Amino acid sequence: MEGALPDLWQRRTCLSHDEMASIYTIVHRALTAYHPSELQALGEDKEELISQFLYLKVFRLESAQTTTRFPLHSAPSSSQAVCAYFRRYLIDCLRSASHQRNVSLDENEVMLEIDRKAAFHHDPIGSVLMQYGLHEAEVRESASHFIESLDDADRMLLAGSLGWLSNQKGGLSQVAARYGIASYHYRARKLGVTLKKNSIPADFARTEIGQWIVDRLGIDITPGNRIAILLVLGILSAQSQARE
Structure with a gap:
């Protein structure tokens, strides 16, 4: 299944329902055992961060809050590459958080x-x-x-x-x-x-x-x-x- 990743990634904005399920499975499986130090620094639930990455970056439901840009025409070809893309996303989240103040409604x-x-x-x-x-x-x-x-x-x-x-x-x-x-x-x-x-x-x-x-x-x-x-x-x- 992983061999299909580059093609699915390149076409990820216009996939069929089954193809979306396939890329979701490949990416989620690759990230399940991945524990970069940025996860601890962010202090958020890992599953939630994976979901954010999937829906904002893999399926390209872009948000003003996430500015990570992957090179044009590039696509991860392995689980290790997916992990590298995810880590880049986490680093971007950390940079964004460092410029924010938490203003709570107490x-x-x-x-x-x-x-x-x-x-x-x-x-x-x-x-x-x-x-x-x-x-x-x-x-x-x-x-x-x-x-x-x-x-x-x-x-x-x-x-x-x-x-x-x-x-x-x-x-x-x-x-x-x-x-x-x-x-x-x-x-x-x-x-x-x-x-x-x-x-x-x-x-x-x-x-x-x-x-x-x-x-x-x-x-x-x-x-x-x-x-x-x-x-x-x-x-x-x-x-x-x-x-x-």
């Missing part, structure tokens, strides 16, 4: 701020949303429309992270296995229910949920808006729960 900090507002407002959630020209009812309606706009697979991933499936054992991997969701790592990142370590606000803003928050609700993805962002994510979660 839920405990946000809830403390909501409690403080509750001491002065009978409707602390409404008072926060009002600063952005929003009312809770319209955010709920917008969240419902957003959920309806998703395909079945993304709705299940949303339910598995924020909604009615979020408390079940196994996390998103179990949801994906149970409902037959292919490429769930890539889908979850694109949707915005998972992010890479050391992600910055701009990374989340490029996701589908991030774009909903920015374009539909008019809330910029910045640390200064973290309270409003967490509140609308809570409303999105509630609307996903309501669809059970």
Whole structure:
């Protein structure tokens, strides 16, 4: 099977379903026993990094976050070459991470701020949303429309992270296995229910949920808006729960 790799790699943007399965098997098998030092430096799950490499670099679902470019007309001809390509991708990830700061939405900090507002407002959630020209009812309606706009697979991933499936054992991997969701790592990142370590606000803003928050609700993805962002994510979660 490995002998077919160069041809499959060169045609990887226009493969049949069976050919895609073949190149996936070859690449995944080559990387399973490969443990470069960059994996430890990144501190991320190896399976997730392999999935990123497969869907961003092998199947060429390009992302603004990944800038590794392999030479034109080149193709790995062996398992060792696949490992070298993967290591190059990991090095690129490390370079990107070195220029990023992790800006987290600390839920405990946000809830403390909501409690403080509750001491002065009978409707602390409404008072926060009002600063952005929003009312809770319209955010709920917008969240419902957003959920309806998703395909079945993304709705299940949303339910598995924020909604009615979020408390079940196994996390998103179990949801994906149970409902037959292919490429769930890539889908979850694109949707915005998972992010890479050391992600910055701009990374989340490029996701589908991030774009909903920015374009539909008019809330910029910045640390200064973290309270409003967490509140609308809570409303999105509630609307996903309501669809059970």
